[in-house]
Amino acid sequence: MENLKIAATERSPEVDFDFKHGILSLRGESYPEDASAVFGPIFGALEKFLATVGSREIRMDFDLTYFNSSSAKALMNMFQLLDRAAAAGASIKITWFFAPDDDTMKEFGEDFSEDLEHVSFNLVAIETVA
């Protein structure tokens, strides 16, 4: 399956889905006018990919510094999709990065991961490189 690479814009995150190696990441900020226009294609590609993975190992990194409430809903849908794929047999490791002084992003990581049952989830504080 073709990799999905979308450059960040002022209000949408960088998408780097390396399907070949099973390494996926979302990075940056997200507060677009229309969250479904931004996340629809990302979600669609992820869904298609996860349907093919069987028991492969997949890494998904979230390195986000800010997102609005409609993006939060879209992210929640992605978490649920990843958890379902893990329930079906994939070995999925999600890492949620946050800056050490950013309680909001840390709390979001906790909120999203709360009812995940099948993925492995790690909350990781990292200093951002200025």
Place this chain on the structure above:
Amino acid sequence: MLAQYYRSFKRDLDQRGIIFSFSGYMSEGILFSLGDALRQKMALEDTNVGTVKKVFSVFVEQAQNIIRYSADKVSGDVGKVVELSSGMVTIGTENGHFFIVCANVVLACDEPRLRERLERLQKMDKDEIKAYYKEQLREAPDEHSRGATIGLIEIARRASAPIEFDFDRINDESFFFCMKVSI
């Protein structure tokens, strides 16, 4: 006269602690530029990172509410299709806290539901707001609101005191709505 008039206008804003205030037609481009200036201004003043994030988040949700829900809109084709929504966003400080006020016209038929949502949030404490947010995150959006509920909960979650709001009736069809959030 001209300078005197606008100096007094500016002084009035300054005395109310206003950092900036925008009134008129909002677009996503304006939202981005104002938000960027706001973050830079707060960073220059060594504002705590957590506070900058909270103020910015409330600003974005309020400005996007105006863009989506203001009843005072103009739209048309100027080479591309544009839709502009009228409203006001004001950010300032008072008693050592930041405040963000938004205002726009709402249709009278939308007023009861908006009032009910805000009153519900006003009665909640921090833990209840957090639990409500998590519940809404997992719900499918209700048909008409395009995500308004979760946006209001996000605002309440970042606020350091209950949201203040008010409606002023303009005529049979509409109200002037405003909301004030302290961080």
